[in-house]
Amino acid sequence: MTRQKKIRLGMIGGGEGAFIGAVHRHAAGLDGHYELVCGAFSRDSDNNARTGDSLDLPADRVYDSWETMLEQEAALPEEERMQVVSIVTPNHLHVPVSVAAAKAGFHVFCEKPAATSFEETKVLADAITNAPVLYGLAHTYQGYPMVWQARHMVKSGMLGTLRKVYVEYPQGWLSQEEESHNKQASWRTDPALSGASGCMGDIGTHAFSLAEFILGDKITQLCGELNTHVEGRRLDDDGAALIKTEHGVSGVLIASQVCAGEENPLKIKVYGDKGGLEWRQMEPNSVIYRPVDAPYQVFRAGQPGVCDDALSQLRVPAGHPEGYLEAMANLYSAFASAVRSGQTGTADKVPGLHSGIRGMAFIKAMLDSSGSEQKWHSIADNND
Amino acid sequence: MTRQKKIRLGMIGGGEGAFIGAVHRHAAGLDGHYELVCGAFSRDSDNNARTGDSLDLPADRVYDSWETMLEQEAALPEEERMQVVSIVTPNHLHVPVSVAAAKAGFHVFCEKPAATSFEETKVLADAITNAPVLYGLAHTYQGYPMVWQARHMVKSGMLGTLRKVYVEYPQGWLSQEEESHNKQASWRTDPALSGASGCMGDIGTHAFSLAEFILGDKITQLCGELNTHVEGRRLDDDGAALIKTEHGVSGVLIASQVCAGEENPLKIKVYGDKGGLEWRQMEPNSVIYRPVDAPYQVFRAGQPGVCDDALSQLRVPAGHPEGYLEAMANLYSAFASAVRSGQTGTADKVPGLHSGIRGMAFIKAMLDSSGSEQKWHSIADNND
């Protein structure tokens, strides 16, 4: 067993009142691979200071702006300075910060979406592709071990030739008007901060990314619609699409934030000619497998029958539930392994630039389709 | 309590090896309102005789053909002859038999779909509309008490203004090629017997009808696709559509018979601005209600909080599951009440001609849409 030196982590965004920043800190802390050494948590200097203080950071590593942070950290001695930067700002900063961080030589672990538009992913790709850094994207649901099990079932032929995919992500938290004090809702529904799509950008991309990951196939066409149900809201809060993949799978993708009363029940079902599978985020430690010729089976995290890729991402025995923070911790820990082994580009088991581009290509196609009278729209293959 | 004379029932179709005929007989028997007095069960005279014998029918009331049966029963004295005819043949006979039976003065209780095409519903409507008989259609799922509870929740405003509907009906039993001995599969996938659509006609109409029933709203537009996944199959075995209603609800309808491993999990979810509901056919005695501002609740058949229309269709106390046969028995028993009270046209609590027309209008729109490059297609309002 080699010495597992802690990796020095910095964070941009994630001050008091933010949601996802704390999630990243919990996730990074869970397996003990990281030490938070610096941050630029908020443009509000009081918030920024308080946050740094509460995290036991020295005042001189709590920076007024992300620009300052990148610059000053880069100037520190190698054994002191931040190695990885977590970007947990509103969406419009994801690309600018990622690009600057990569230029300054820092590994980037960015909250999704990768960008605010498909076009912006080109800027990102240009900066990242040849930089000697890792780029990871927090498509957290791919950190769930049983999502790997689902993917394994497809790959290993347990479903036979694939035919259908249904993926749905119905939330309810935007069923009512954003109130001024709901910071989460307000920036997510502001095009300037969030990007050109609301619901699809926020959670539709998760559904899309999960589907492509489990299928091992590209969604190439869609026929979709976007809706805005709450008066005065400036972005979509709901939508759905018929979808088709490169290899002939058809299905439906649903994402909504006005399914009143729903929490976070992302779900995917895939069917082939030999059987089907189902995975649900709110019961993430199970994959249901329905073969055509035998009783249906429930594969459970840590129990017999589960593939190595799933097992290796578990921490506790079967029946001790692991959840969302553990899923993100799996991404952070896989990223840590890649940092330690000196990799660049994409870290094994962590979604990267490719996922980011795919997600934004999906958004672009949804926006195109929604306003169109034409039935099918292609999803761009890449951002060239 | 008035004397409840048994109603004399005849059956066309439903010989040995048929599925739905036995279901109708179980359902008619459950509440004791009917006495089976005659039948023309099969074109195969041996099958026909054996079926009649096994049902303890006298040989002279077991007829060689439905035409003979209608003619000879009509010639019997009023107090002896059949009052209601159950039509459980393959689809292509539904209209011819319904029309002839209505002309001969018999009440008609017909297995769905009402017809094999939208056009054919005009023939049916012409014959039925002014005939002094009742016409009932076995959209069995509307016989579930908790479907009435779901409808009640919508009507009484528990969901607020409706926004979304998702209805899905994924079966798996046609995942593999029809084998020659599978009588059910073979006629259902033969256009001459089944009609112009396979999966959508067989189960898509159930999903459509259930959605309109619970919403209390018309689905007016759809953008759909139909697929045939099994080589050599002549009708669709799968499909999906984006849908919109007259009053601004949008959503998705899914029906498939190639979701390998799935049984019969028809499900509907409806959301308004105050809450959502969910009903599942495979757990039919519950409706989940998710208000925006309180813990979610599970309304259970026979438990407090359930509406009168649901309660009045239950037979046993809460926690004693009632199922599919009870649902169909509810239709038969409601039909019996209407027969006894001398009604004509539509029986209260039994889907009738209107449901039949709507279902075929839906099929027509699905067929139109599937082959089209145009995104949205209207569903005909009626068959004028």
Place this chain on the structure above:
Amino acid sequence: MTRQKKIRLGMIGGGEGAFIGAVHRHAAGLDGHYELVCGAFSRDSDNNARTGDSLDLPADRVYDSWETMLEQEAALPEEERMQVVSIVTPNHLHVPVSVAAAKAGFHVFCEKPAATSFEETKVLADAITNAPVLYGLAHTYQGYPMVWQARHMVKSGMLGTLRKVYVEYPQGWLSQEEESHNKQASWRTDPALSGASGCMGDIGTHAFSLAEFILGDKITQLCGELNTHVEGRRLDDDGAALIKTEHGVSGVLIASQVCAGEENPLKIKVYGDKGGLEWRQMEPNSVIYRPVDAPYQVFRAGQPGVCDDALSQLRVPAGHPEGYLEAMANLYSAFASAVRSGQTGTADKVPGLHSGIRGMAFIKAMLDSSGSEQKWHSIADNND
């Protein structure tokens, strides 16, 4: 296919306001094997007449008392008179009516419990054992097909050597004081009508009987306690026992009618050294099977993997739920087969005298144990 003549059924008890009589009528009607020809439904002559009328019975076959009915039916010509009598009275009449009916040559199908005390089962056994009639007991839960599947799993060794059984039956409907108008509650908690035990006699016997049926083993010892939680109630409304079987299985039996809010969730779990199983009455079409070395499986009514004894008791395809009435209909239909084939004693697939004796032996042991300072009490092997 032989001609299936309808069997002439009479009913004692089951007038307006009674619960279980209607259940028996639904169940007998479902498969079409019976024709109700006579009844003595209530001591209240108006209720009796109204009930007979509502069931379309001729007035001369609606009798003022069960004694009259047995006498006059016996005097009718053989091809007219009742063949089977359903006894659905309060418990204290089960033995007197069963004995008289058997003496008069009628087959007996009796609601459980067989008797009001272990001692009374001797009277019953003496009358039944050598009479040329069938005796069936409505332990309805043994009519569920998937209970047969559970038994099959045990018998076929899928669980290995058995070790543990947990059976629980927690209802909530007696959580509050019986109100004068609750006919069901009031006779069930009256020792003169119900017998020496309340909850254990009413539902504990179901749990006990189900356990012995699935285990294929005798419960020989128990250490139990009975409680009465509602002030003024004269019988137990709750209890539990540690139990042991002849072949070394140990476990727990729970029955209660004060588990506020619970409906009817009878459940059994059995474990051996190779796996475990679970069956739940409120989701009766599934058996969960947990092998030690593979993912857990859910055996579903009508799906692959299900044993012949289960399959043969199903009416509709997988995914169309069958429930409580179908379970009782299975008992009635199996009883009909035995009647038609001229059997006496016990009908195949119908609990009989033995079950009745076992149930009352269990009650006796529970009553003995509850008042005792001694830990373990034996359950009498039989009533000799």
Place this chain on the structure above:
Amino acid sequence: MTRQKKIRLGMIGGGEGAFIGAVHRHAAGLDGHYELVCGAFSRDSDNNARTGDSLDLPADRVYDSWETMLEQEAALPEEERMQVVSIVTPNHLHVPVSVAAAKAGFHVFCEKPAATSFEETKVLADAITNAPVLYGLAHTYQGYPMVWQARHMVKSGMLGTLRKVYVEYPQGWLSQEEESHNKQASWRTDPALSGASGCMGDIGTHAFSLAEFILGDKITQLCGELNTHVEGRRLDDDGAALIKTEHGVSGVLIASQVCAGEENPLKIKVYGDKGGLEWRQMEPNSVIYRPVDAPYQVFRAGQPGVCDDALSQLRVPAGHPEGYLEAMANLYSAFASAVRSGQTGTADKVPGLHSGIRGMAFIKAMLDSSGSEQKWHSIADNND
């Protein structure tokens, strides 16, 4: 917001191959309140060194024995030395290490059980009671937010007067013989390392402690039995008891490690005269509430209706599952708050000495009862 200085944590036990040590480290890391500074992980010096190295500890803070560690850490300057020691050894060391650590002035966070026998808790109590340190016990399940919700429902009267409690903890992992390489199984079934009880000590105490916590009542009497199902095993692997509380609640406690195929489904159900509740460890983010007069409700972590004590222990929005590690992290974080505020004795929201004594009193009563012919045995009130 005050500066949240990291607390310096040491660990005794938890080397490579151990299970619970890593769990404690994950839990301590999750919220960022601790920094691991030293350890004595294993008597095997290679294992010890490797573990320390993998955790990025300097070699001079990785000690050969727990005695050395306590001694040398005590000698370090106050701002450097360990503040809290986590004890994750086999059970027989819990008391000796706790006592020595308390004497040396370290706060103790000990894996359960507190001791190997009821008698040994006196030694512990003598050492802890007046020492100027905190003592916490890892009854992890009390760290689940929705366990606090359950307790809140009881306390606030939502269930009315309590009547029944059923708590069950059926695991399957000891269904088969311990193999020599299963370190977890082997020490847990060795009386010298584990204590006088196997299954009851390991998991029965969890069930007992959970029940008393949620009820807010003392279990004062039991009638129990212990079994050993696997040949050659030296301790119980299974048991059950009828139980009674100080305030008249009765019920059943089940714990087993031979329920083949089961994972970790600890479950508790409580009923009063106004309603019941149910909580399940494998779906820990829900509490089911069944009022007698309304549909049943599911209270969900982070959703409306949940009490402050539950909400304050959550990290992510509703629908993002939190699990077992988060539950233990809640204990660690509450312990951290108590450390920072200078408390001694018991930390708010962390089980302490009292829980430890209660658990061992329960084990003692189970052992007494199991070998006795007397029905009821008292559970000692305390260890005086």
